[in-house]
Amino acid sequence: MMHEMIFAGFGGQGIMLMGQLLAQAGLEEKRNVSWIPSYGPEMRGGAANCSVVISDEVIGAPVVQKPQLALAMNLQSKEKFEEMVAPGGQFIINGSIVPDPPRRADVRNYVLPLNELAAGLKSAKVLNMIALGAVFEASQAVAEESVYKAMDFMFGKKLASRPDLAELNRKAFQAGREALKKAAQG
Amino acid sequence: MSEKILLKGNEACAMGAILAGCRHYFGYPITPQTEIPEYFAKHMPEAGGVFLQAESEIAAISMVYGAAATGRRAMTSSSSPGISLKQETISTLSAGDLPCLIVNVARGGPGLGCIQGAQSDYFQSVKGGGHGDYRLLTLAPNSVQEMMDLTILGFELADKHRNPVLILSDGVVGQMMEPVSVPEPVTSFPEKPWAAVGAKGRPKNIINTLHLNAAVCEERNRELQAKYKRIADAELRYEEIDTQDADLVLVAYGISSRIALTVKNRARAEGLKVGVLRPITLWPFPTEALRRLAERVKGFLAIEQSAGQMVEDVRLAVEGRAPVAFHGRSGGVMIQLDDVEADVRKLLGR
Numbered sequence: 441m442m443h444e445m446i447f448a449g450f451g452g453q454g455i456m457l458m459g460q461l462l463a464q465a466g467l468e469e470k471r472n473v474s475w476i477p478s479y480g481p482e483m484r485g486g487a488a489n490c491s492v493v494i495s496d497e498v499i500g501a502p503v504v505q506k507p508q509l510a511l512a513m514n515l516q517s518k519e520k521f522e523e524m525v526a527p528g529g530q531f532i533i534n535g536s537i538v539p540d541p542p543r544r545a546d547v548r549n550y551v552l553p554l555n556e557l558a559a560g561l562k563s564a565k566v567l568n569m570i571a572l573g574a575v576f577e578a579s580q581a582v583a584e585e586s587v588y589k590a591m592d593f594m595f596g597k598k599l600a601s602r603p604d605l606a607e608l609n610r611k612a613f614q615a616g617r618e619a620l621k622k623a624a625q626g
Numbered sequence: 627m628s629e630k631i632l633l634k635g636n637e638a639c640a641m642g643a644i645l646a647g648c649r650h651y652f653g654y655p656i657t658p659q660t661e662i663p664e665y666f667a668k669h670m671p672e673a674g675g676v677f678l679q680a681e682s683e684i685a686a687i688s689m690v691y692g693a694a695a696t697g698r699r700a701m702t703s704s705s706s707p708g709i710s711l712k713q714e715t716i717s718t719l720s721a722g723d724l725p726c727l728i729v730n731v732a733r734g735g736p737g738l739g740c741i742q743g744a745q746s747d748y749f750q751s752v753k754g755g756g757h758g759d760y761r762l763l764t765l766a767p768n769s770v771q772e773m774m775d776l777t778i779l780g781f782e783l784a785d786k787h788r789n790p791v792l793i794l795s796d797g798v799v800g801q802m803m804e805p806v807s808v809p810e811p812v813t814s815f816p817e818k819p820w821a822a823v824g825a826k827g828r829p830k831n832i833i834n835t836l837h838l839n840a841a842v843c844e845e846r847n848r849e850l851q852a853k854y855k856r857i858a859d860a861e862l863r864y865e866e867i868d869t870q871d872a873d874l875v876l877v878a879y880g881i882s883s884r885i886a887l888t889v890k891n892r893a894r895a896e897g898l899k900v901g902v903l904r905p906i907t908l909w910p911f912p913t914e915a916l917r918r919l920a921e922r923v924k925g926f927l928a929i930e931q932s933a934g935q936m937v938e939d940v941r942l943a944v945e946g947r948a949p950v951a952f953h954g955r956s957g958g959v960m961i962q963l964d965d966v967e968a969d970v971r972k973l974l975g976r
Contacts, residue, residue: 460803464632467805473632476802479658479741500888502802503960 441496443581444504447571448489448521449513449534454568457594459490461572464590465582466494474502487516494581509579511571513554514538530578532620534571550578550623557615566612573616578624587613630805635773635795636661638806639729640669642777643701645811648727649675650700652689654682654708657741658797659731662703687712687719687728694724695833697821699781703729705797706747707738710755716790717756720850721835723820725784727777728762729793731800734958742958743797745880748935751794752909759847761854762792763861764908766879770804776906778812785816787857794908796931797958798881863906864915868894872901874974875919877940878929879905882961886929889966898974908936913943920947925973929966930954 445462449455459475466473471494478489491504506526512518513534525531527546536555552574558567576587591609599606633641640662643651651670653663663679670677676693680686686702693700704712709730719726730751734744749755751764763783765776773795780791822831837843868890869875876886883904893900903919905912916926925948928937937952944950953969955961 460632463803467630467632470630472805474802474804475632476798479797479801497891498887499804499884500891501885501963502804503798505960505963 442499443494443509443579444507445492445509445511445575445579445581446489446504446507446521446524447492447511447513447575448487448517449511451486451488453488453513454565455488455511455513455571456490458568458572458575459492461587461590461594462575462582463492463494464594465586468586468589468593469582471496472499474499476502487514489517489521509575511575512538513567513571515540532571532574532578550574550620552616552619552623554616554619557619558612561608561612561615563608563612566608569609569612570616570619573613573618574620575616576613577617577620630807632803633770633774633806634661634803635767635770635800636731637665638770638774639703639777639793639795639800640665641808642774643727643781644669644673644675645774645809646699646778646781647812647815648699648701648781649673650690650693650698651676652678652680652686652693652700652702654680654686654704656705656708658733658743658800659703659705659729661800662729662731683708683711684715687715690726690728691715691719691722691724694719694726695722695822697818697823699727699785699815701727701729703731705731705733706735706744709747709750713750713756716762717754717758717760718835719790720756720760720762721758721846722833723788723853724790724833725781725788726790727780727784727793728790729777730795732794732796734956740958741797743800743881744931744956744958745796745882746932746935746956747794748908748930748932751792752911752939760850761857761909762790763787763857764792764794765863766794766906766908767799768880768883768904769799770802771806773799774806774808778809781812783861785818787853787861788820789853789857794880796881798960858910861907862910862912864912865902865904865906866915867902867904869901869903869919871899872919873899873924874927874970875901875903875923876927876929876970877903877905877916877936879908879936882929882931885961885963885966888963889970892963892967893970898970898976900970900974905936911939911943913939916940916943917945917947920944923948925949925951927951927953927966927969927973929961931958931961932956
């Protein structure tokens with residue numbers, strides 16, 4: 441099984457870190473993983489994206505060209521990646537700031553109010569953890585426990601003195617999961 | 627085996643250098659290799675070594691010359707335009723038999739080009755970017771693990787042969803993260819009785835590359851060529867995957883070999899007999915292996931993130947025994963898997 445994903449948005453939305461967390465979660469399961477950022481001029485213009493592959497096979501090309509799942513955190517990302525999603529794939533759109541409706545009928549679209557969910561948790565900083573929850577729920581690429589292990593591994597030292605923030609990350613992750621589930625049913 | 631950790635290719639390279647006993651890094655920032663000096667800036671002081679951001683790329687490679695002449699494991703890194711600036715001293719390091727490591731995390735060219743990964747520095751790496759009859763032992767990693775492993779190997783080979791070693795990587799391998807198992811630090815190092823470190827109680831060691839007498843200069847060249855023959859005989863490294871029954875062999879190094887691997891897997895799933903030959907050393911080049919395959923395959927497809935450079939060495943190796951096609955993108959634009967697949971089908975008449 442090979443999960444090929446692209447996550448895209450503004451610099452500052454935490455997309456790169458979110459991708460690394462998912463890759464680390466895959467590594468916690470001793471699977472093959474790769475993560476590669478965009479670092480080109482578009483990044484200097486404020487946009488950021490990364491490719492993540494989690495696989496039980498050896499990973500060939502690490503730059504994902506036909507993602508089974510893409511996440512667009514802003515309008516620019518939606519325009520750039522919508523056409524790339526593999527037919528039958530999944531496309532998660534941050535409906536809070538993307539006014540345009542999804543165009544593709546051959547992919548499963550989820551328009552989620554991610555910024556509002558972050559506001560509901562009273563922290564703009566957990567936007568990426570909410571997005572991670574949605575991606576986790578849609579992709580089923582890793583186990584929940586592995587995500588928590590990855591969070592502990594990557595933030596453990598920094599958040600050792602702030603258990604409240606570690607708890608907030610988990611809450612945000614669960615909020616993203618719930619939002620995706622709700623959208624899938626609706 | 628230790629637990630694997632997630633690292634960027636550039637970080638793995640720098641970490642590998644410290645594990646290999648390198649305590650002298652001289653460099654200058656340039657995308658997409660800046661995580662290498664960044665890592666050294668943070669970790670070289672902890673290791674008791676020297677990190678120095680030089681005033682220019684030329685100054686950095688000159689500092690490598692000085693450190694290497696004293697027998698210390700020394701390195702520099704840059705990306706394509708910066709590596710061009712270092713060429714004069716790379717020739718001089720070669721002439722002086724000075725072991726060191728040079729890392730090129732290549733980007734699109736020519737000129738300042740772009741900052742995306744590319745493979746258009748092959749000619750410069752293996753055909754002499756500087757002047758004179760010299761050779762760089764050139765290693766081409768295709769994963770983050772190899773960024774670490776080939777860096778460690780590079781220092782060993784440099785010392786073994788008293789020759790500069792070049793790691794020719796690219797922006798994709800440098801920037802990507804993959805799991806890496808980290809080996810134990812190297813603890814035994816070769817003696818370097820030639821090092822210019824003070825001559826108390828023994829004759830002076832002189833490292834010089836100017837020979838005004840042509841006969842002396844020719845003799846020096848003979849010695850260098852004899853060394854290159856020894857390296858070519860001992861250090862060839864390459865990998866063949868599913869070539870035993872292959873009709874078509876994809877030839878690719880570095881990041882392109884990852885694309886070749888994916889295309890090969892897809893082709894095999896459709897019943898097409900496709901294999902991959904991946905040079906790990908670009909000099910020496912797997913000429914004999916290609917010639918052997920040329921006797922029985924229907925053809926080759928060289929894949930490069932360039933307008934076509936290594937493909938010339940494939941054609942030289944094959945000597946017309948089989949057709950050699952080429953697929954490439956230049957300027958840092960990634961090769962599309964579907965496009966390569968279409969070429970594979972066309973070449974196999976499917």
